[in-house]
Every structure is written in structure tokens, then in C-alpha cells.
Amino acid sequence: MSKEWNATLYHQISAPQVSWGKKVLARVKLRGDERVLDAGCGTGRLTRDLLEALPRGHVVALDVSRNMLDTARAYLEPDFGIRVEFARCDLLEMPFECEFDLIFSTASFHWVLDHDRLFRNLYRALRPDGSLIAQCGGGNNLARLLARVARLMKSPAYAKHFVGYRFPWEFSDAETAANRMRKAGFEQVETSLEEAPTKFETAGEFQSFVESVILHRHLERLPQAELRQNFLAELTRQAANDNPPFLLDYWRLNLQGGRV
Secondary structure, three states: OOOOOOHHHHHHHOHHHHHHHHHHHOOOOOOOOOEEEEEOOOOOHHHHHHHHOOOOOEEEEEEOOHHHHHHHHHHHHHHHHHHEEEEEOOHHHOOOOOOEEEEEEEOOHHHOOOHHHHHHHHHHHEEEEEEEEEEEEEOOOOHHHHHHHHHHHHOOOOHHHHOOOOOOOOOEOHHHHHHHHHHHOOEEEEEEEEEOOEEOOOHHHHHHHHHHHHOHHHHOOOOOHHHHHHHHHHHHHHHHOOOOOOEEOOEEEEEEEEOO
């Protein structure tokens, strides 16, 4: 599967992710001089908030997508200069060791399938007394939408294109996540799940978000534009009949722990 995104569009329509991320960031206590890793920075909208809270600090904005990093660089570098640097890297291949006071991440970890290795890498990247504060999809995240997607994938029009397709997310429950974090070495671990239902006003807004933010890996398997549009149109039609319509049943997994 490709690791690239339509970063320009994501920057415009990622308001739900930014809203959740701001709530997570509000829980972060900073002196203002820390060195922070934004693990899965996307287009940098939350990285900007981090940098503004770190007038004497430094942020490494990391993402696996070149498109995301190019957009983040154009968005951040003019205002923050050398206080932000950019790293294109898979979270499972991070080279950092004892480098960060804080690792911050939202809406990224669920795209990583090996969470045991992920948490080991994050723990290794922290300095002693450093902290991880993060949020990602978890639990029954998008269960209604993904059940519809699974049925559609098996239908005659699409089934041959999804042979051998691997589910692209890890939606952990809170207890499993806590156990994985402790196994990696984290202490003072806190995890929890919270509902985050997200409603869209129109069919067009719903379809654009689902296409660009949720199902872009699925849609890469469909070779013709007509197939992709029909796939999305059917999901949008079903969502229009929900009460309320165009509601995505998001769940967020909160993660917090430290390195002693």
C-alpha cells in the first residue's frame, strides 16, 4: 500500500482530527524549552500549536508521507525557522534514542500495525523522565462504516480487487494498549477510550472526507475512477439513511505514559 496522501486536501478537511488533537494538547504541561517529537505530524496544523507553546523549545515533525511533510514545511518553516525540523520516517524505523522530553501524537498510531514494536521505539526515543501523550483510533472505531465497507468489498463488483487485502489499521482497546506500553517499559501508564461522533452536513462533505481521510488505501485497489466513485456513492447513500445522517462513529484511544 502507498504511504502517500493528498496533503493539500487533508490540510483543508482535517478539522475533526485537529479538534481532537487540540484537546489532547491541552493536557500537555510544558515549560517552554523542551525538545518534542510530533509523531505523525501530517500537514503541521497541530505542530504549529506545539511550537507556539515552546518559545524556547524545538520540535521534530515526523511523518512517513513526503506530501504531508512538504505541506508541513511550507506551513511552518516561514514562522518557526530552525525551531522545527522535518523527518520522513516510518514510526517502526525511528532511529532516535534518548532524544525527546515529550512525544506527542494524534490520529497516527492506528495506521501502524505492530504496536509492540511501535511502543518500544517510542520508549527508546524518550529521555529519562520523558513522556508520551497521544491519541489514535481504538476500540469500535468507525464500526458501522467499516461493516458496510466489508460487505461492499465482498460484492461481485469489487471482490476480485480486494483478494488478499490487509486491514490497514490497528484499533486497540484500552487494556491491550496499556499492557503493550508497560511491556515496552512505560510507567505511570494511563489509557482510555472515548466516543467522538463526527457529523457532516452534506453528502458531498461526507463523501470527500471518507474518500480522502479514511478509505484512500481501500480505493487504491480499485483501478478505474468509475469503480471508486460507485464504491463511495453507495457508502454515502447508506449514510444518508442513518438517523442522524452522515454521522461517523469515531472512537479515540487516549495514551499516556512515562520513561523513568
